[in-house]
Each structure stands twice: as structure tokens, then as C-alpha cells.
Amino acid sequence: MREVEMSEDDENDADLPVVVSTRSQTPSTTTTQSFSSSPPDQVLENVIENVLCFLTSRHDRNSVSLVCKSWYRAESLTRFDLFIGNCYSISPQRAIQRFGRLRSLTLKGKPRFADFSLVPPNWGAHFTPWLVAMSDGCPWLEKIYLKRMSITDEDLNVIAEGFPGLKELVLVCCEGFSTRGLGELVSKCRQLRVLELIEDEVMDADFDWIFCFPDSVTVLESLAFECVDYPINFDALNLLVARSPLLKKLRLNRHVTVGQLRVIMLRVPQLTHLGTGSFNSSDVVSEQDQELDLTSCFASCGNLTCLSGFRDIAPDYLPWIHPVCANLTSLNFSYANINAEQLGSVVCHCHKLQVFWCLDSVCDEGLQALAATCSDLRELRVFPMDAREDSECPVSEVGLLAISQGCPKLRSILYFCQKMTNAVVIAMSKNCPDLVVFRLCIMGRHLPDHLTGEPMDEGFGAIVMNCKKLTRLATSGLLTDRAFSLIGKYGNLVRTLSLAFAGDGDLGLSYVLKGCSNLQKLEIRDSPFGDTALFSGLHHYYNMRFVWMSSCNLTLRGCKLVARRMPQLAVEVIRDVDENDEDGSVEKIYSDVEDENEVVEKFYMYRSLDGHRNDAPNFVSIL
Structure with missing residues (x-):
């Protein structure tokens, strides 16, 4: 998941399950x-x-x-923008009845670990019930933002029929719809300004959805379809771009070649955000002419500040983007398999860069080049080419140290590696004290400081002690109870905590639950925490959005006790589903007395104002 946050990214969410924001409005x-x-x-x-x-x-x-x-x-x-961080925290009818003047709805569904295939298919998070409620209760709705929701072609058709004034639709990590549904939507929503499809699973219905946009001049400002992994009608896209004079953001899929990209760029020199598509070509006639043409195309797009795409990249084409590098504030190479030298030839021109994503193929040397030039960097994400635990990773503590020394304004980092040291993590805590998000993912399980052999306790402890603004933390490596005692003691502002393959036992988690008073989202996998650890947070769970624990040591008896003690929380026990049993037809009974000492596979607890959901599949038991 590289186009979106790999975890919930709303650190400023309010504590209630239903929260909203409003833009400044002139009183009517x-x-x-x-x-x-x-x-x-x-x-x-x-x-x-x-x-x-x-x-x-x-x-x-x-x-x-x-x-x-x-x-x-x-x-x-006076609530015009409604944010709901969990679609099951309140019933659609209750939400819409209270907020009948909505202009914008943001709705999130599945737990974040769905991104890593830890939530079985068909778990839920259907948009249909919300759409039914909104059809009658939200006549002025203009914006819909969905994340990890299931939305069908029929839903898209209902949106098109019921909300012809819709201006913005953003679908992130959603599933269940096809190109036919997209065609129905764009053909009827003539006021559509924003259509962004980000990391969605879009089915191919052999339907030309781009051709379905109205023939007249559009008001389209942003169009993103990088995740639609099927060829598109390029002629229709070219004509659409030509009749969209307000278009500022365009992100193409990998089926658009650089030759076609050149044609598009000539149409819209006003772009500020561009996703290049494949950035490769099989139709090069003259390499010299091609270079001159595309270099001049980028030179003519003087407003470009955000650049992404580069799928199936031909590294030799990178010099084409040099004319726009000086103005870039965001550069996403997270699909580009480039080396340190190739990266260095680009970032040496990017003095204004604030957001940078890449693969670990750039090596430590590439990160050193980045740090030497981009002192204003605020966000960095380094993803692995090979995410296996035993893989060789070309970035290490050397690259992280360079970033901490060269980018003191850094506020958010996601860093995948195979080896790390406490000394470098401590250095980062001192060199980058404004860190708000720190996610260090040492991919091998229980790996210590590779130089001293000590646990990574002191490194993560320094992060929570020295980074006073930290609200989001993801830990990894060999951690003992001491690390969690430091997190509990100094992590008062931490709202989102992700733990994996960490801890000695129940005491570690109890430190966190008793100390992190602002904790909202807790997600744990493959760690030795059991019932005693879970019970230690009973005083705080009503103030949290959710708790997820998978492959831990929770028993069914412990889960039932928590459900009885916290009646206003929904407690779900989820079993793993076999590939041949995705509908959960073979139900596993969790209510038998003899099963109560069984260790549950997945535990999901969240706040709900309206009790248990009524669409749980057979592999989900609501206690």
C-alpha cells in the first residue's frame, strides 16, 4: 500500500466515535x-x-x-462535514438523522490490518446501508470519501441517480466495484470535480468507462486511476483532458506509455500533480527526438509540484523530469526500481522537496544523497523491494543516520530495514525532535541491535522521551518490557500504537495501557500478550476507537469477560478463513464451554453507539 498511509493517518481525530469538521462558512x-x-x-x-x-x-x-x-x-x-472513523461505531440512520445538512461524508471501514491480508475476505464494511440512509436524508451531499469499504456497482449507480450534484468521490483501498459502475457514475454526475481511485481493487467489466464522461466541457479538477489495472481508451482520455480546462491533478495507470504521456502533457500544461503511468515505452521511434519532446513537455509544466507514478520505469528516462525538479515539494518513487546513482541525479535538483517515498533499492547511498540536498524534508517513506523476513535489505542504520543529520525538520518517517542500532535511533530522536510519526519496521523477527546484541529498548525509549510531539509509533525488533515501560511513561501524546513480534509478556502491554492516556488506536500482532494484559486496559477502552490483537495469547474466556465488563463496546472474535471457505460456511462455534480456554485467532474491539452490527459473517462471533 504505497499511495496511502499504511495505517490510519488522522492523528487529529476527536475522541468521540463520530467527529466532524467544518470549513469556514459565511452565515446564511x-x-x-x-x-x-x-x-x-x-x-x-x-x-x-x-x-x-x-x-x-x-x-x-x-x-x-x-x-x-x-x-x-x-x-x-451546522455540521457540514462528517467524519466517521469506523462505519460500525454508529448506525447510518442515527448519524444521518442527526446531521441532515451534510455536504461531505468521510467513512472508514475495515481495520488497517486488512492491508496485510489479516482480515478475512467478506468481513463487512458495506457502504450500501449508508447509501440507503443518505438517499433520503442528505439531499445536499457533495463529497464522499471512503476508505477500506465495500462498494458495489449498484451503489455507484445509486450515487449517480440520487446525488447528481456530487462533486467529489474519493475511494481508498475499496473493493467490490468494476469499470461498469465507474462508467455509470461519470456519465450522470456532470458536476464531478474530483474522482480519485487509490489502491482500490477494481474489477474489469470490459467497459470503456473513460468514454462515458459527458461530451461537453467538464469541471474536472482531479482524476486519479493508477489502481485500475486494465488498458484504457487513450483517445477518449485525450479528448477528456482536452475538454477539462480546470484539470490540475492527473494520475495515470501503468498502461499509459511515455509517448501517450507526452500527448497528454501537451494538453494540460497547468497540472500541479502528475502520476506518470508506466514511464516506459515500447513505441520509441527516435530516442533523441523522444528525449527532446518529453523534456520540453516537462519544462512547459511550470506549475508541477507533485510527481508520482514511474511504474515499470526505464531509468534512462529520468533526466526528462529535471526541468521540474526545482519546484517539486513531493516526489513518489515507491514503484521505481532505481539505484543510488540514478536517485542522486534527480534529488540533487530538488531543494524544495518536503515529501519523498522510495524503494530500498536506492540503498544507503541514495538516502545520503537525499539528506545532502533536501534539508526541508518533512516526510520520508522507504519501502522494501522484498518484504520477506529473511530478505537482504540494502538500507540500514547508515541511511537513517544520514537522514536524521541532514533533515532536521522531519515530522514523519516510515522506514523498512533488516538491521538497526540503538545509537542511530537515539540520534534521530535528538536530531529530529519534531517527529510526529515514527514507524521503524525491522523486518526480521526479534532482531536486536546488530552491533551490540542488546534489545532495541533504549532506541524506542529515546523516541518517546525526546520527540515531544509524537502521536504515532510503530515498533519492531527485539523489545523487552523496559521498552514498553518507557512508552507508557513518556508516550502521553501517542494516539496510534502498532506492535509486532514484541514483548516479554503481559506486563509490557499493561505499562502501555496504564500510561498512554491519549491512546486511541492499538494494533498488535504476533506478540505474547494474553488475558491479563487485556484486562489492564478496562479503565481506558471506552476512550479508544479500537483494539486489534491477532496471533496473541488471548483466550475466549478472557474476551467474553471483557465483553461483559464493557457492554457499550463491540467485541468480535474472528477466525481465519480457508481459501476455499471465504464465505465462512463452515462455522466455528465459540460459545461451547469446552472451547473457552482456546486461544482466539483475531480479536477486534471498538466503540459502538448502537450495539452489535447485524451483517457479521459466520466466521465472526460477536460476544
Whole structure:
């Protein structure tokens, strides 16, 4: 998953299961009318509504809604953007009934570990119930953002029929729909400004969806379809781009060659964001002419600030992008198999770069070149070419040390490697004190400091001690209870914590649950934590969004006890599904007394205002 965060990325989410934000709005003329003939209570509500239109903080709006019934009503009427971090935290009917003036809906479904195939297929997170509720209750809806949801072609058709004024649709890590559904949508939503398909599983219905856009001039501003892994009608795309004068963001799939890219770029020199597609070509007639043409194309796109794509890249083509490098603030090479020398020839021109993603093929030397030039870097992600535990990884603590020394403004890092040292992690905590997100993934299990043989406790302890703004932490390597005691003691601001293959036993997790008072999202896999560790967080679970534990030491008895003690939480026990049993037709019974000491495979607990969901498949037991 390289086009999106590999974990939930909303560190500023409010503590309630349903939170929203509003853009600054000018109070409508209907609410600024004379109050002379209105009763005092009505006057007060009108005034509050006018004030709340300018309140954008999710935390502040949640606080306002708790003051009294009058403020609750006023706040509900002025919520235009609704964010729901778990589609099962509230029923669609309840949410839509309360917030009937929605303009924008953000809805998230499956747990993050679905990205790593740890959530069985057909687990849930269907968009259909939400769409049914919105069809009658949200006539002014303009924006829909879905993440890890299941959305069907029929759903897309209902959106097209029921919300002809839809302006933005963003689907991230979604599944269940095909190119036919996309065609129905784009043919009817004539006011569509944004259509972004990011890391979705799109089925091929042998349908020319690009051709379905209206023949007239469009208001399209952003179009992204990198994940649609099927050939497209290039002639239709070329014509669409030509009649989209407002287009600023365009991300193409790997079936678009550099020859076709050149044609597109000549049409839209106003682009600010470009996903290049394959960045390879099988139709080169003259290499010299090709280089001149594409170099001039990039030179003419003077507004480009974000560049991505580069799938099936031909490294010899990289010099073509040199004319735009000086203005780039974001560069994504996470699909480009390039070496240190090739990377160095590009980043030496990127003095304004703030966001950079790449593969570990760039080696430590490539990261050193990046650090030498890009002192303003704020976000770095280094993904593995080979994610196997026993693979050889060409980046190490050497590259990380260079980044920490050359990029002091760094705020977010995701770094995959096979070996690390405490000394370098401690150095990063001191050199980059503004870190908000620190995710170090040492791919081998239980690997210590490769120079001293000591656990990685001191390194991760330094991160939580010295990085005072840290809200998100992912640990790896050999960790003992000491690491978790330091996280619990100093990680007061940590909201998202990911643990894998770590810990000595229950005591470590209890340190975290008792110490991290702001913890919202806890995800654990393959760690030795059991019932005692789970019980240590009973005082805090109502304040958290979710807890996920897979391949740990939880028993069914422990899970049932937590469910009884926390009746307002939904507790799911999920069994692994065989490839031939994806529908869960062979049900595993978890209610028998003799099974209560059995270690559960997956445990998922989350807040819900409306009790248990009614669409759980057979392989999910809700306790």
C-alpha cells in the first residue's frame, strides 16, 4: 500500500466515535434575520448557529454539542462535514438523522490490518446501508470519501441517480466495484470535480468507462486511476483532458506509455500533480527526438509540484523530469526500481522537496544523497523491494543516520530495514525532535541491535522521551518490557500504537495501557500478550476507537469477560478463513464451554453507539 498511509493517518481525530469538521462558512441570510419577534431561546439558538459556522476544530465542536440540548441542536444543524472513523461505531440512520445538512461524508471501514491480508475476505464494511440512509436524508451531499469499504456497482449507480450534484468521490483501498459502475457514475454526475481511485481493487467489466464522461466541457479538477489495472481508451482520455480546462491533478495507470504521456502533457500544461503511468515505452521511434519532446513537455509544466507514478520505469528516462525538479515539494518513487546513482541525479535538483517515498533499492547511498540536498524534508517513506523476513535489505542504520543529520525538520518517517542500532535511533530522536510519526519496521523477527546484541529498548525509549510531539509509533525488533515501560511513561501524546513480534509478556502491554492516556488506536500482532494484559486496559477502552490483537495469547474466556465488563463496546472474535471457505460456511462455534480456554485467532474491539452490527459473517462471533 504505497499511495496511502499504511495505517490510519488522522492523528487529529476527536475522541468521540463520530467527529466532524467544518470549513469556514459565511452565515446564511436565513440565520442573520432580525430577532426582534423571536422568543429569547430562539434568538440564542440563532446566534449560536451563526457562531458555530466558524468553528472548525473537531474537538471544539464535540465539546459544544455536550453543553446543553439547545447547543446540541444548533451544532447538529451546522455540521457540514462528517467524519466517521469506523462505519460500525454508529448506525447510518442515527448519524444521518442527526446531521441532515451534510455536504461531505468521510467513512472508514475495515481495520488497517486488512492491508496485510489479516482480515478475512467478506468481513463487512458495506457502504450500501449508508447509501440507503443518505438517499433520503442528505439531499445536499457533495463529497464522499471512503476508505477500506465495500462498494458495489449498484451503489455507484445509486450515487449517480440520487446525488447528481456530487462533486467529489474519493475511494481508498475499496473493493467490490468494476469499470461498469465507474462508467455509470461519470456519465450522470456532470458536476464531478474530483474522482480519485487509490489502491482500490477494481474489477474489469470490459467497459470503456473513460468514454462515458459527458461530451461537453467538464469541471474536472482531479482524476486519479493508477489502481485500475486494465488498458484504457487513450483517445477518449485525450479528448477528456482536452475538454477539462480546470484539470490540475492527473494520475495515470501503468498502461499509459511515455509517448501517450507526452500527448497528454501537451494538453494540460497547468497540472500541479502528475502520476506518470508506466514511464516506459515500447513505441520509441527516435530516442533523441523522444528525449527532446518529453523534456520540453516537462519544462512547459511550470506549475508541477507533485510527481508520482514511474511504474515499470526505464531509468534512462529520468533526466526528462529535471526541468521540474526545482519546484517539486513531493516526489513518489515507491514503484521505481532505481539505484543510488540514478536517485542522486534527480534529488540533487530538488531543494524544495518536503515529501519523498522510495524503494530500498536506492540503498544507503541514495538516502545520503537525499539528506545532502533536501534539508526541508518533512516526510520520508522507504519501502522494501522484498518484504520477506529473511530478505537482504540494502538500507540500514547508515541511511537513517544520514537522514536524521541532514533533515532536521522531519515530522514523519516510515522506514523498512533488516538491521538497526540503538545509537542511530537515539540520534534521530535528538536530531529530529519534531517527529510526529515514527514507524521503524525491522523486518526480521526479534532482531536486536546488530552491533551490540542488546534489545532495541533504549532506541524506542529515546523516541518517546525526546520527540515531544509524537502521536504515532510503530515498533519492531527485539523489545523487552523496559521498552514498553518507557512508552507508557513518556508516550502521553501517542494516539496510534502498532506492535509486532514484541514483548516479554503481559506486563509490557499493561505499562502501555496504564500510561498512554491519549491512546486511541492499538494494533498488535504476533506478540505474547494474553488475558491479563487485556484486562489492564478496562479503565481506558471506552476512550479508544479500537483494539486489534491477532496471533496473541488471548483466550475466549478472557474476551467474553471483557465483553461483559464493557457492554457499550463491540467485541468480535474472528477466525481465519480457508481459501476455499471465504464465505465462512463452515462455522466455528465459540460459545461451547469446552472451547473457552482456546486461544482466539483475531480479536477486534471498538466503540459502538448502537450495539452489535447485524451483517457479521459466520466466521465472526460477536460476544
